[in-house]
Structures are given as structure tokens and as C-alpha cells.
Amino acid sequence: MTTDPDPSSALLTAARQFADASRTVAAANAAMTETAIAFKMADATAHNCHNNALEAHLLDRDHGNSQSMGFTAKTVPAPEVDPSAISVEAEWAKLYYGRAEVAAKNAEIAAERAQEELEAAQANLMAVAQALPPADGDYAAPLHQVADLFDTA
Numbered sequence: 001m002t003t004d005p006d007p008s009s010a011l012l013t014a015a016r017q018f019a020d021a022s023r024t025v026a027a028a029n030a031a032m033t034e035t036a037i038a039f040k041m042a043d044a045t046a047h048n049c050h051n052n053a054l055e056a057h058l059l060d061r062d063h064g065n066s067q068s069m070g071f072t073a074k075t076v077p078a079p080e081v082d083p084s085a086i087s088v089e090a091e092w093a094k095l096y097y098g099r100a101e102v103a104a105k106n107a108e109i110a111a112e113r114a115q116e117e118l119e120a121a122q123a124n125l126m127a128v129a130q131a132l133p134p135a136d137g138d139y140a141a142p143l144h145q146v147a148d149l150f151d152t153a
Contacts, residue, residue, distance in 0.1 A: 007128075007131065007132045007133065008132075010128050010131075011125075011128050011129060011132060013128075014121070014124050014125040014127075014128040014129075015125060017121045017124065017125070018118070018121040018122055018124075018125045020121075021114070021117045021118040021120075021121040021122075022118060022121075024114045024117065024118070025111070025114045025115055025117075025118045027114075028107070028110045028111040028113075028114040028115075029111050029114075031107045031110065031111070032104075032107040032108050032110070032111040034107075035100070035103045035104040035106075035107040035108075036104050036107075038100050038103065038104070039097075039100040039101055039103070039104040041100075042093070042096045042097040042099075042100035042101075043097055043100075045093050045096065045097070046090070046093040046094055046096070046097040048093075049086070049089050049090040049092075049093035050090050050093070052086050052089070052090070053083070053086045053087050053089070053090040056082075056083040056086045056087075057083055060083045
């Protein structure tokens with residue numbers, strides 16, 4: 001809670017802290033959303049590269065020593081892809097996936113911390129607002145007004 005002797009100044013300070021924390025949360029949530037999207041895209045790319053590597057491996061195996069021989073054998077053209085190049089591409093995709101995962105986790109942590117700061121700023125704002133004296137200076141008046149609401153006689 002702010003220890004400013006002027007109640008209105010303390011309230012303004014607390015309100016500014018809350019506003020700053022609100023903006024920080026909004027920015028952190030936007031960053032978390034963007035990194036989550038980048039992470040999903042890296043995941044999809046990695047899956048695609050691994051599927052391409054598997055396909056290249058299977059095609060390479062189909063055109064290796066297991067091919068039937070003789071004049072009745074089907075002539076199947078060799079694949080035009082380099083399995084080792086596709087394997088390297090898959091390794092790069094793994095690296096990008098790992099980096100995107102780290103970025104997404106860091107953004108999530110930052111958003112959680114920003115949310116905690118927002119909650120602390122909100123609690124401070126509420127405490128400062130509740131400590132303000134009543135506008136008419138009569139501290140007991142609000143209690144009587146509440147009691148009057150329930151008085152049915």
C-alpha cells in the first residue's frame with residue numbers, strides 16, 4: 001500500500017500503477033499469443049520435415065537391394081530427393097521447434113508474472129481507495145445507510 005500523506009495523491013499513484021500493470025499484462029498476453037502461434041507453426045514444420053524424411057527413407061529403401069530383378073521387374077525411377085539433405089532439414093526443424101518452445105514458455109512465464117503484478121496493483125488500489133475518508137467526513141453514515149436498507153419497519 002502506498003504511504004503518501006495526501007489521500008488523493010495516493011489514490012492517483014495507485015491508479016497509475018494499476019494502469020501500468022494492465023498495459024503490461026495486455027502486452028505480455030499478446031506476446032504469449034504470438035509465441036504460441038509461432039510454436040504451433042514450428043511444430044507443424046517439424047512434423048512435415050520428419051514426414052518428408054521418412055518418405056525419402058522409404059523410397060530409398062524401395063529402390064535399394066530389395067528391388068526385384070529380371071526382365072519382368074518393374075522399372076521404377078529412383079527418387080529425385082537426397083535423403084541426407086532431407087534428414088538435415090528435419091534436424092533444423094527440430095532446432096526451430098525447440099527454440100519456439102522456449103520462446104513460448106518464456107512468454108507464458110512473463111504473462112503469469114505480469115498478471116501477478118496486476119493483481120497486486122489492483123489490491124493496492126482497492127486498499128488506498130477504501131482508506132479514503134468519506135466525502136462528507138461522516139464515517140458512520142454509510143453504516144446507517146446500509147442498516148436502513150434492511151429496516152422493514
